[in-house]
Amino acid sequence: MRQAGRYLPEYRRLRGDRDILETCRDPAQVAELTLQPLRRMDVDAAVLFSDIMVPLAAVGVPVRIEAGRGPLVDEPVRDTRGISRLRPLEPEADVPHVLEGIRLVRKELDRPLIGFAGGPFTLASYLVEGGPSRDQARTRAMMLSSPNAWDSLMRALVGVLLPHLRAQAGAGADALQLFDSWAGALAPDDYDRSVLPYTRSIVDGLDGLDVPLIHFGVGTGELLPSMARAGGDVIGIDWRTPLDVGWDRIGGPASRAVQGNLDPATLLASWDVVETAAQRVLDRAASRDGHVFNLGHGVLPATPPEIVGRLVDLVHERTERPR
Numbered sequence: 257m258r259q260a261g262r263y264l265p266e267y268r269r270l271r272g273d274r275d276i277l278e279t280c281r282d283p284a285q286v287a288e289l290t291l292q293p294l295r296r297m298d299v300d301a302a303v304l305f306s307d308i309m310v311p312l313a314a315v316g317v318p319v320r321i322e323a324g325r326g327p328l329v330d331e332p333v334r335d336t337r338g339i340s341r342l343r344p345l346e347p348e349a350d351v352p353h354v355l356e357g358i359r360l361v362r363k364e365l366d367r368p369l370i371g372f373a374g375g376p377f378t379l380a381s382y383l384v385e386g387g388p389s390r391d392q393a394r395t396r397a398m399m400l401s402s403p404n405a406w407d408s409l410m411r412a413l414v415g416v417l418l419p420h421l422r423a424q425a426g427a428g429a430d431a432l433q434l435f436d437s438w439a440g441a442l443a444p445d446d447y448d449r450s451v452l453p454y455t456r457s458i459v460d461g462l463d464g465l466d467v468p469l470i471h472f473g474v475g476t477g478e479l480l481p482s483m484a485r486a487g488g489d490v491i492g493i494d495w496r497t498p499l500d501v502g503w504d505r506i507g508g509p510a511s512r513a514v515q516g517n518l519d520p521a522t523l524l525a526s527w528d529v530v531e532t533a534a535q536r537v538l539d540r541a542a543s544r545d546g547h548v549f550n551l552g553h554g555v556l557p558a559t560p561p562e563i564v565g566r567l568v569d570l571v572h573e574r575t576e577r578p579r
């Protein structure tokens with residue numbers, strides 16, 4: 257999950273105060289930061305070190321990531337002129353460092369590597385708002401009041417995201433995750449009309465690659481059926497929706513795998529609290545096939561690293577894992 261590294265002292269040491277997007281352009285650092293958590297604990301997969309803004313920066317969007325705030329876009333995209341500047345991504349030319357980072361990781365890693373991209377609504381929200389936003393009001397207003405501009409923006413984003421995901425798979429990513437983190441701001445009807453078709457075209461564009469896709473958002477309790485219809489082999493569920501309830505909403509264990517969903521704040525509590533809460537998630541999964549144990553969102557920076565390692569071991573002790 258995002259910003260996962262921040263709770264690790266070795267991560268903070270290696271990152272220093274270098275700009276994160278610059279770090280993402282350094283394949284050796286990308287590889288090392290990707291591998292760090294695996295040197296410490298027995299997690300089942302690695303998540304590529306990158307950021308959802310990387311492909312946008314690579315096609316020339318003036319984006320910065322400010323510590324403590326998040327992505328900032330100096331010239332927000334609010335009209336057809338702004339949208340027309342979003343050109344399609346050419347991975348070998350635009351993000352060679354990402355692909356090289358993946359190849360370096362692959363040489364050392366004996367487990368699956370998860371590549372990723374931001375979802376179209378989430379990236380649109382950063383572009384339109386110009387930065388993080390509590391309610392994505394400007395973005396939703398544009399979506400509702402300027403359907404043609406919205407369609408052009410979403411098509412342009414598909415032209416960035418699909419090549420980015422395909423190239424990561426081509427370079428050696430074994431699974432992909434689409435983080436449409438802020439899609440939970442939308443009513444299901446609006447999501448169905450204004451986001452789902454574009455997400456589906458990304459999903460369709462990955463067809464034939466034989467790389468599973470995890471589709472994730474935050475606060476998506478009401479949106480889970482729609483997100484599942486948009487696509488993804490695995491649907492991520494945040495901690496607000498009980499795992500079994502969310503699973504039923506997307507069609508039940510026979511239809512799809514799920515990923516989730518321990519509340520990340522649990523890991524700030526004492527071990528007995530963590531143990532009880534983790535067991536509750538496992539109980540809701542009830543040993544059915546297709547449960548990927550995970551947090552419901554990213555690891556919080558104040559999380560003690562030892563607790564995460566202990567949680568990983570606990571989940572392994574109490575489940576059967578396919579190897």
Ligand code: CP3
Binds near residue numbers: 257259262321
């Ligand atoms: O967690 C990991 O280390 C995996 C790599 C990863 C990062 N960003 C690196 C990162 C992933 C998967 C992301 C995805 C991401 N980035 C998302 C989607 C996932 C989610 O959280 O729902 C979003 C919305 C972003 C945008 C973003 N980038 C934010 C909100 C921030 C936090 C800014 C802050 O300081 O509070 C970032 C910065 C960022 N991206 C960090 C990392 C490790 C932390 C800052 C740093 O190390 O300098």
